[in-house]
Amino acid sequence: MNYILEGKNINKYYGNFKVLNEVSIAIPEGQIFGLLGPNGAGKTTLIRTLTQITAPDLGEILYKGHPLKSFKSSEFGYLPEERGLYRKMKVGEQALYLCQIKGLDKKDALAKLKPWFEKLEMESWWNKKVEELSKGMQQKLQFAITVAHNPKLLILDEPFSGFDPVNTETIKNHILDLKDAGTTIVFSTHNMASVEELCQNITLINRGENILSGSVSEIRKSFSKSLFQIQFKGSKVAFANALGFQFEIDEIFETSDHTNATVLAHQGVGSKELLSSLIQHVELISFQEKLPSMNDIFIDLIGRPQSESV
């Protein structure tokens, strides 16, 4: 896999407090990547070291395979969680300024900002002062400013905070469009539903340490508790007999024409054994492994700080 940005064994201290302990992260190019962790886990510090805002005390950061020496503001777009604007400045003036300090000249900045102002329906705000905008409007403006210069790598720290559901959907769609256009997106959030929806790969950190890394689907599979969801027609008694000692019914209920059951497999057996024992005794309608949600995994892991890898 091609990694656009890699952090290897990053250590960062604030005084005597170790904020990051041997944290590694590898962000594949062209994907939406989730950086997860509870409050205070060190996500923001990790992002700051990855973007060269603060230097790591130990460790290496590679950008496209080469050591990252300085912040590439023209290629990076960073929307920090704690974000603000100059309140007294006019919207257009401010957007231009923030694009210019990323390295665009004024004409270029204007040409790139305009489509975003149209897409996000903000044209009428151009000459307003920032302090006249609502919180949500400011968030939209900040998003437009972050993406306007077509960064190759976009780092979004809680991009949906402060948005209503309609705007959340709009921004989500724009993020997906950007991914389709080839932008790599690092997405830091607590919102696990959006992680499942958007991210292909994640890294979960807690208390400054790597907890979990890998692709979302593999992680969910690996955290499977061997629960299977089965729909069948036939006798419940026959179903229960077929399970034998290796399986256990977790939940079972009947509908008008069939029965739904959740079955827990004991150690050493899986879907193959379950299927072969059932198929002779009941008429199967559907059979699938019940995977835990990212939310379940997150809650499950945060209590246990030891490292696991997939």
Next chain:
Amino acid sequence: MGTNKIGLIIRREYLTRVRKKSFILMSLLGPLIMAGVLTFALWTSLEESEDQKVLVVDDNYPFFENLDGSSKLTYNIMDVSLTQGEALLEVSDYTALLYLPKNILQSKSGQLIFKKQPSIKVQRQIEQNIQQYLELSKLKEFNISEVDYRRLKAPFDLLTFQFKGAGAEAEETNILPAIVGLVFGILIYFFIFMYSVQVMRGVIEEKTNRIIEVMISSVKPFQLMMGKIIGVGAVGLTQFALWILLTIVLAVGGQFAILANKYDASQVKTPMTELVQQQVDQEQALNLTQLSQKDNLFNKIRRVNFPVMIAVFLFYFLGGYLLYSALMAAVGSAVDNDTDTQQFIFPITFPLLLAYILSFSVFENPSSDMAVWLSIIPLTSPVIMMIRVAVGIESADMWQVYLSMALLIGSFLGAVWMSGKIYRVGILMYGKKPTLREILKWINY
């Protein structure tokens, strides 16, 4: 790319400030107040709102028959008694009654009875008119020509010189350069204080606005800090230039308008000229404008080398400002709001305040040991060295100036370096107000 970014930051810091109403107001009000006070002082001493028509009761009539006033001050000499005169004053449009008694040559005094208090200037003019009239009549009495009399008049000025050893040219001392130096020193104090606090406010604003992290994802913290310092410094220089320019325009314009309107050339005779002269001298010292009323004005300030003073001012303002504003930027980065700044501002600005307070004693004794030391120590040198340079520094002591300048450059470089280190950590710290020890630890982060 880097310099271009600093340029953009400087531009924003500069433009947002000079566009502010408060800046425009300060730029206009500063010189308006300065020039206004000076012009008002001159105006009140010269201006006479009403023409004076004076009824002169001459007990020695027709002795004062030929008494002449001016277009604004007319005398009407009458051979009446004081009582009759007073009666006439009551019914007529005379503004005052001048009573010149019989024994005027012995008593050397007269009385002015007015309806409405005339200005001191009018009283002086009447005094001068009578005095001149009496002098001229005495000249005739003693048969002395006016030309001879003018020759007899011997004006005298005392010029003081400091002894520099036999053979060495003695140095003329003059209070004026010291006053000019004091004014420049106070200006430096004022500008450094005002603009370094603005840097601190700007840093706090960026921190509380939470724009700081957006900014430093595009530029280095050091670029942001230096951009702010330079941008705000440029605002200070702009204000200084505007003040100087506007003060000159306003003061010169205002004073010429008054002088030209009220007194035509023939009117500005000896007594009046002296009065004007005093005024102008004071203004010269205070606002540094070069009002060219009389040549000897320049004689008085010939020891003040204005190009050198302006150059030294610019150096010490910039050096002092860079030093203090870098420290203030560090303070701003370390706190979350204005109220938390107090405990840090005081120790930092204390030397500046001390320099300001001691500048008055340095003004009185510019070559004392204290003055020399304060003019070398970087935190106080900007204010104190201005006064010493204005008074004049002997070539043997020039090393003190060079040392002071070198130390100032060295310490602002040091302050900028240290503050840059504190700043880059401080701007990302929120919450608990850090102690000074914690802040100093940040230097090594």
